[in-house]
Amino acid sequence: MTDRLLPLRPVVAAAIVDSQVNPSRLLCTARAYPTQLRGLFELPGGKVEPGEDPESALLREIQEELGATISLGAELLSPPGIGVQTAPNQWQWPILEGRTMRVWWATILPGQVAEVGDSHLEARWVPWEDVLDLPWLPTNRPIVTQLLAERVGKATFK
Numbered sequence: 001m002t003d004r005l006l007p008l009r010p011v012v013a014a015a016i017v018d019s020q021v022n023p024s025r026l027l028c029t030a031r032a033y034p035t036q037l038r039g040l041f042e043l044p045g046g047k048v049e050p051g052e053d054p055e056s057a058l059l060r061e062i063q064e065e066l067g068a069t070i071s072l073g074a075e076l077l078s079p080p081g082i083g084v085q086t087a088p089n090q091w092q093w094p095i096l097e098g099r100t101m102r103v104w105w106a107t108i109l110p111g112q113v114a115e116v117g118d119s120h121l122e123a124r125w126v127p128w129e130d131v132l133d134l135p136w137l138p139t140n141r142p143i144v145t146q147l148l149a150e151r152v153g154k155a156t157f158k
């Protein structure tokens, strides 16, 4: 059997902000590869391994990519009008290659610093007002727009 006959592995990503109480900046990462995506910004994360639960996968990916441990907040749900339905009452964000992605609000644990490795060119703390000016992966723009809409007035962290 080739990989093409297997279901696509879902992707998970973190919207890492600088504060759970009053977030003012988002950690945006620029991909290093593949060539056609080099320099485009995304939310850090990656593919869920077979048998892995999505939240554990996200913690693992952030540790691997940024060398930091995060604490997860609420999930950023995709509105039904935009999302791909993956289960009853569950819509996930449509992204590249026909994949779907789930996104969680997150913060980095106190005393830890995010530093990029081989998978990213940079990790940049970007104020909300400048976030939409970045060259995002095209499928990320609705996600970033939703982050901007939900950054205040909602229980993104418990």
Ligand SMILES: Nc1nc2c([nH]c(=O)n2[C@H]2C[C@H](O)[C@@H](COP(=O)(O)OP(=O)(O)OP(=O)(O)O)O2)c(=O)[nH]1
Pocket: 011, 012, 013, 041, 042, 043, 044, 045, 046, 047, 048, 061, 095, 096, 097, 099, 101, 137, 139, 140
């Ligand atoms: N991490 C991440 N991937 C995204 C985002 N938006 C988006 O379309 N993608 C796509 C790009 C890739 O096709 C796929 C994620 O692949 P990846 O290369 O980051 O996954 P990975 O770290 O597990 O890498 P690998 O083991 O497969 O090499 O999802 C996003 O915001 N974050």
